Amino acid sequence: MIDSSGAQVVLASSSDDNHPPENITDGNSKTFWMSTGMFPQEFVIRFAETTNISSLTVESYNIKHLRIEKNTSPSAAQFEPVTQEEFERTEGHLQTNAISLNGCSATHLRFIIAAGYDHFVSVHRVSVQTS
Amino acid sequence: MVKLRARCLLVGDAAVGKSSLSHIFYSDGSLFQKNYSLTTGVELLTKCINIPETNDSVELYILDSAGKETLVEGCEKMWGEPSLLCLVFDLTSEQSFANCSHWMERVHAHCKGLHVPGVLVGNKSDLSARREVQASVAREWAQSQGLEYHETSAKEMENCDAPLLSLAQAFYSLYQERRETIQNLSPG
Ligand SMILES: Nc1nc2c(ncn2[C@@H]2O[C@H](COP(=O)(O)OP(=O)(O)OP(=O)(O)O)[C@@H](O)[C@H]2O)c(=O)[nH]1
Ligand SMILES: [Mg+2]
Numbered sequence: 453m454i455d456s457s458g459a460q461v462v463l464a465s466s467s468d469d470n471h472p473p474e475n476i477t478d479g480n481s482k483t484f485w486m487s488t489g490m491f492p493q494e495f496v497i498r499f500a501e502t503t504n505i506s507s508l509t510v511e512s513y514n515i516k517h518l519r520i521e522k523n524t525s526p527s528a529a530q531f532e533p534v535t536q537e538e539f540e541r542t543e544g545h546l547q548t549n550a551i552s553l554n555g556c557s558a559t560h561l562r563f564i565i566a567a568g569y570d571h572f573v574s575v576h577r578v579s580v581q582t583s
Numbered sequence: 584m585v586k587l588r589a590r591c592l593l594v595g596d597a598a599v600g601k602s603s604l605s606h607i608f609y610s611d612g613s614l615f616q617k618n619y620s621l622t623t624g625v626e627l628l629t630k631c632i633n634i635p636e637t638n639d640s641v642e643l644y645i646l647d648s649a650g651k652e653t654l655v656e657g658c659e660k661m662w663g664e665p666s667l668l669c670l671v672f673d674l675t676s677e678q679s680f681a682n683c684s685h686w687m688e689r690v691h692a693h694c695k696g697l698h699v700p701g702v703l704v705g706n707k708s709d710l711s712a713r714r715e716v717q718a719s720v721a722r723e724w725a726q727s728q729g730l731e732y733h734e735t736s737a738k739e740m741e742n743c744d745a746p747l748l749s750l751a752q753a754f755y756s757l758y759q760e761r762r763e764t765i766q767n768l769s770p771g
Contacts, residue, residue, distance in 0.1 A: 468585035481770055486765065489587045489590075489754070489758070546770055548770075570697065570761060571758075572758060572761045572762075574765045
C-alpha cells in the first residue's frame with residue numbers, strides 16, 4: 453500500500469485556506485478538505501506515474517453520492533467513469549469506505565461528490581492500495 | 584480566507600417585488616422598474632457578500648422564481664437543492680402574506696430534510712397608507728418558521744441590503760458550526 457505517497461491533489465472545486473485539498477493526501481485523517489457550499493463538488497488526484505489501483509479507502513463526512521473517474525493521460529482532462537458509490541450517513545464519526553477498483557490503471561483520479569447529507573462535506577484521507 | 588457558495592431561492596406571490604429587489608441587489612441600487620414585467624421562469628443572478636470584520640465572503644446564486652401560480656410548477660424543476668431561502672410578500676397585500684405558508688411548504692419539499700436558513704421580507708414599505716400587514720404579526724410568523732424578518736422598499740431602495748447580509752451571515756455561521764463538528768469527529 454502506498455499511503456498516497458507520490459499522489460497529490462491537483463484540483464479542487466472549492467477551498468477554505470484553513471482546510472486545503474492537500475489535506476486529502478497528507479496521510480493524516482485529522483486534517484481535512486472541506487467543501488464550501490453547493491453540489492456537485494470535485495477534486496482530482498494525480499499519481500507520480502500511471503498506477504494500477506486495486507482499491508481505495510475514502511475517509512469522509514456527510515458524503516452521500518460519490519462518482520469516480522480516471523484517465524491515463526499526463527493532463528487532468530478526458531476522464532472516463534470508473535464507479536459510483538452511495539455512502540451511508542454517520543453521526544459523530546467519519547465515514548470509512550473501501551472501494552474496489554480491480555487493478556485499473558490511472559494517472560489521475562477524479563472524485564465527484566454529487567450529493568451530500570448536509571450543505572458541506574469533508575474529505576479527510578484517500579488511501580490507495582496498489583497491485 | 585474562505586468563499587462560501589449558496590443557492591438562494593427568491594420566492595413569493597406574483598408582483599410582490601422579487602425581481603425589483605433582485606435588480607437592486609445586482610446593480611447596487613441604480614435601477615427600479617416602475618412597470619411590472621412578470622417573470623415567467625427562473626432568473627439567475629450572483630452577488631458576493633463580504634462578511635463584516637473578516638476576509639471571508641459568501642457568493643449568493645440567487646434564483647428569482649416566477650410567482651404566478653400557473654408558472655410555479657415549471658420553475659420548481661429548476662430550484663435544485665436550495666442552501667438559503669428569501670421569501671417575499673407585499674406589505675399592502677394581506678393575501679400575499681397569507682400565501683407565505685404555502686411557499687414554505689413548497690420550498691421544504693426541495694430541502695431533503697436539510698436545515699435551510701432563510702429570511703422573510705415584507706416589501707413596498709414606502710406605501711405606508713396602504714399597509715395591510717403589521718410588522719409585529721409578520722415578525723411573529725417569521726419567528727415561528729425560523730426566518731429572520733426584514734422590511735424593504737425596492738422603490739425607495741430602503742433597507743434592501745439587510746436581507747442579503749442576514750442570509751450570508753446565516754450561511755457563514757452554519758459553515759462555522761459544521762466545521763467545528765467536523766473538527767471534533769472521531770475516526771471511522
Ligand atoms: N411602491 C412600490 N412598488 C414596488 C416595490 N417593489 C416592486 N414594486 C412594483 O411592483 C410591481 C411588481 O414588481 P416585480 O419585482 O416585477 O414583482 P415579482 O415579485 O418579481 O413578480 P413575478 O415575477 O410575477 O413573480 C412592479 O410594478 C414594481 O414596480 C416597492 O418597494 N414599492
Ligand atoms: Mg419577477
